[in-house]
Amino acid sequence: MKLYFKKILIRFSITIICFSSIFSQCIGDLNDDYSVNIQDVIIIVNTILNNDEVNYEIADINNDQNVNIQDVIGIINIILFEDNPCTSQINITYNIHESLPEDWIIEFYIIIDNLISIIPANQNNFNDLNVYAWNSSVQDPYLGIEGGTYIGGGDEGFIMVLEINEMEFEWNHMHRLSVIAHEYFHVYQLSINEPMNEPNGQYNPNGFSIKWLIEGTATSFESLYVQDYYNYNYFNNDLVHTELSSLIHTNPSVFESYSSNNIDNNYTSSVFMVLVLVKELINQGYTEYEAFRMIFKEFMQTGAKNSDWEIYFLDMFGFSVDYFYNVLQSYPLNLEGVFPSSLLSIEEIFN
């Protein structure tokens, strides 16, 4: 270990001088490049050996008022075991229209706040998000922003559009809140899977647009969110009433494409497939939390794209897509049979 450090020290000693006075806010990121990596290890080793001045806030990883070998190990641990802790979060600009009820607006900010802390969307692939929200009772109020509920790409980053149906306020329908979690989850997916950011109007091998994995997860997530935070069983009260398509048994690959939307009302068939995948992972010995974490987060983080997602699928879940599509036939087309447990904590899933 020591020898290794000495070798790289010599090679990088010139570079280090350039970085030594730069100030950073992120622990372990000594050269302030928004990433904790080998360069930071080199800098801290050099600092220790030369007794150089260093910003303790950033270099004293274990907070013992000393910068020493323990902190070198601390930085190595950050590199090995933490997702990049230094990336900034995306900038969100809120355009929340006055047509929306005040209590919805308050709840909107509470939900977004929760989600940002549980599944922060970092500036990995894009930097800005504009949110446009209004009540469907008024004409589309934002110039050039088409109504509906969706995430769209714009010239200046992504947009989240939440045109909430006025009936949902009248009936106090939970969808008026769950849709916030659904659309934010797409923002999170975009932030952790680069291929999803690619244009997807038509088949793009470098994009990622496998619908049942994108929408089945987002809809499962919104359901788990309202189950956790509002004690409302969206699976049982809402989704269960939509008929599941028999194509789940006969030709499930049709749900890979968004052109199956007409037979996938409320994405319920996609949700069914995701929940079966959870059950199958539990059969493999994973906990329910681990299963959701693998599907919601870790699979997306592999960088899977349309041309190679089946390879990552096999790698992540331990069985092939074909195997999984066959297994679907052993599950009766009844959403109730694959409900997740009602006590799941969203926070715990992403821990």
Ligand SMILES: [Zn+2]
């Ligand atoms: Zn969606």
